[in-house]
Amino acid sequence: MKTEPSVFGFEDLLKCPHKTTHWEGVRNYQARNFMRDEFKKNDLCLIYHSNTDEPAILGVAKVVKEAYSDDTALEPKNRYYDERASKGRNPWVRVDIQALYRLKRPLNREVLRAHPILCKMGVLEKGSRLSIQPVKPVEFETVLEIAGVAKV
DNA sequence: GCCAACGTTGGC
DNA sequence: GCCAACGTTGGC
Secondary structure, three states: OEEOHHHHOHHHHHHOHHHEEEEOOOOOHHHHHHHHHHOOOOOEEEEEEOOOOOOEEEEEEEEEEEEEEOHHHHOOOOOOOOOOOEOOEOOOEEEEEEEEEEEEEEEEHHHHHHOOOHHHOHHHOOOOOOOOOOOOHHHHHHHHHHHOEEEO
16 A cells, blocks of 8 residues: 555554554545455555655555445545545545554665565556555565564 | 656547 | 547656
8 A cells, every 4th residue: 555655654644543544535446446345354455655755665554444435535625525426426435454563674666676576566567556556475475574573 | 856657538 | 439638646
């Protein structure tokens, strides 16, 4: 799961009550489909900072609530407002996630590129813009193994 | 700030 | 359905 630290970073997640937040504002159908169809309760996700001086994977979170209506799309004042969405016909969903671990050693793109397994990750692909994208089990395990984790 | 890549929009 | 124009993403 990508996020821009200037908007909502991993540190912001840690400050939330129960280190839990609604992952809202996804307005891309492909990314939405992943949340809607693939995210199951207790699944783990990697948190990645994009559009920043130091893009990196730096945390792990858990799905605590599966996809449900992202009502920010219905609020005209909200930055994620979508005028075409309406109550009862809202295409957008959010999930709730809870921070679990901080990576002891955040993995930046240079580190990912240099690794024989992690160099294949979607986030490194040219033109990769998907804010929600699948991670292979072996990739996930490798990230935890070489980064090390600390409970938050 | 630049710019390539991509998704979306809308005229035809 | 095609495709040009446009807006956004995001690394660098």
